[in-house]
Amino acid sequence: MLKDVTFGQYYPGNSLLHRTDPRIKLIILVEYLVLVLVAESELAALTSLAFTGFLIAVSGVRFSVLIKSAKPLIFVLAFTAIVNLFFTVGEGEPLVSFYFIKIYQSGIRNAVMMLLRLLSLVLGTSVLISFTTSPLELTDAIESVLSPLKKIKVPVHEFAMMMSIALRFIPTLIEETNKIISAQKARCADFESGNLLKRLKALIPILIPLFVSAVRRAEELADAMECRCYHGGEGRTKLKVMKSDAKDYVFLVTVTLITVAVFFLNRLTWSEVVGFCADIF
Amino acid sequence: MSFIEAQGVEFAYSPEEDKVINGIDLKIEKGSYVSIIGHNGCGKSTLAKLLCGILLPSKGAIFVDGMNTADEDKAFDIRKKCGMVFQNPDNQLVASVVEEDIAFAPENLGLPREEIRKRVDAALATVDMTEHAKHATYKLSGGQKQRIAIAGILAMQPECIVFDEATAMLDPTGRKEIVSAMKRLNKEMGMTVITITHYMNEAVEADRIIVMDHGKIISDGTPQEIFSEVEKLQSVSLAVPQVTELMYLLEKDGFDLPRGILHAMDAADVIEKFMRRQSEND
Incomplete structure (x- = not known):
């Protein structure tokens, strides 16, 4: 039942993206999100698409894995495409007019753009972060990138600590859930039949013991952490220090340039680009 | 002073509840x-937590290497x-x-x-x-x-x-x-x-x-x-270890065996000696 949990799925590897400093990757992620969401003109969209393709290529993640990760989103993707296709009211004559259904040219354009944009977002962020960054690297990077916020008393260290502990306990709690399910089944609990409401109600005898035990675990963990001299983030050192080198900076600068380029490409038309190229040569 | 020393320690999880630890004096050497x-x-787990300074005694005091566990400045050193x-x-x-x-x-x-x-x-x-x-x-x-x-x-x-x-x-x-x-x-x-x-x-x-x-x-x-x-x-x-219980039962049945045997091999030796002695006497 819980075997297919793909949260924070990390594929160990040694690709360029795996080796990139996770802090740099976080900054690149922000730029990437801006880039994909801002791209409006065909040229800008093509650039963002090409960049997404580049990310996928250098991540070394197998294509079948990517397809599998996008599968649960098929419904959302299809829904947005359809909504855009049918509900965009464009100028001029509709291309197709069938009773109340009217499809305009701009509708098709919007649908395709939206589809590509969402797909880019999902695939790009997964290869950039989840597939190529171990959860611990990620929490460390978040703590480090957000550390300036400590000055205005945002509990950045505590937040990162909670996140890494949450990730640490996911497999433990999944195991426990499976045990509870088996135990309740042995007491003739029925999880599979009945309508939705009935099945939701059947989850209560799973959730309550799970919560109780999670709270008990938390108490014990707190004791164990205190025993090991935990006293918050102050004065804490790290076994693993994050290092960024030349390639990380080159990567960062390149992405920044592409993002800026997308802003400009948004304003340019094809003829302007052709004219611009002609000027150069 | 011993490495760990408990002096008249009492402990209850809340004032209304019964005492879990009820007057313990203890010295543990390094x-x-x-x-x-x-x-x-x-109360044995509670005692363990008291000895490490995770819990503090309601009455009495515990010293780890001369430091009182109730002393907040020393909590870090004690842990x-x-x-x-x-x-x-x-x-x-x-x-x-x-x-x-x-x-x-x-x-x-x-x-x-x-x-x-x-x-x-x-x-x-x-x-x-x-x-x-x-x-x-x-x-x-x-x-x-x-x-x-x-x-x-x-x-x-x-x-x-x-x-x-x-x-x-x-x-x-x-x-x-x-x-x-x-x-x-x-x-x-x-x-x-x-x-x-x-x-x-x-x-x-x-x-x-x-x-x-x-x-x-x-x-x-x-x-x-x-x-x-x-x-x-x-x-x-x-319970006592199985071997010890066996020896205890044998002794109770009238065999002249020493007490406090803890390991199976020791017990075997003792019984062997006993049998030899018996056959010599016969």
């Missing part, structure tokens, strides 16, 4: 191997001196990767990176888990997890480790691994080991046994002394 036994709810391994291995591992978990304590102490690395490697070697350094903690067996938990404490370089029923949730193999680790820490590294248990075969390994009942110490002595008093242990619903 480098000793002490086992605390008692049936469920006799550094006296580590604790808990019952459930899952609930004391902080990180998802073995070496990162072991590094947790030295990281908290703010040690430089090279020193952390050194301590992590040394701790891993001590519990014989070096080849698992990069493994995910949740994939290990119970005994292995518990060894990682011990390594996590060792990386702090404490002088004393308290094991609070650290073997209770393990299978027999895991239990053996942990008991042999305890012995090694005590005999080879000179560490003070305090183990709370209800497995008598484990208690036998210690140099000194403390028996608790209703928040009080009722016996205190070497394993031989403690397990010679079979009736007294049975009166507080504690």
